Amino acid sequence: MPPRSLEIGPAGKAAARAIVRARTARGYSQRQLAARVSALGRPMTATALSRIERTVRRCDIDDFVAIATALGAAPHTLLASSPRDRGHAERAET
Template sequence: MPPRPLEIGPAGRAAAHAIERTRTARGYSQRQLAARVTALGRPMTFTALSRIERTVRRCDIDDLVAIATALGVAPQALLAGALAPPRVAGAGET
């Protein structure tokens, strides 16, 4: 029986989308960002980066730190959406 792929949860999906948003805002292609990550000592192909952004591949903590460094942001910036507590509507709000 083939192994089941690990499910990517909400934090992983939020980080993947943040990576893509930040990469495009910086004007980097996937190839350029993958090369920057590799230059930092964390080998990464553009295919691996594409799979992370499409939530096909999990982004481990070492990948996240290297990607954040290559993008010039703190790792927390890529997790910000995942860390925000859900907003609860107060009285009179919907």
């Protein structure tokens, strides 16, 4: 029996929404952002980024920090970028 994948929780979904918001606000395509992340030494394809944004793929902390850096943002500011998402992140911490 194959291992069961972990469900993406509220904090992971909030992170995905934050990545989409920040990427589109800066005018980057998924391909452009993936290239910026890869240039930082964290290999990422546009397909992988798309899967993260659609919550099909989990975004590990190393990916998230690299994505935030490529976007010119501190990771914590991405997670606290909207009132709706702040509530999800706060609940995830408790």
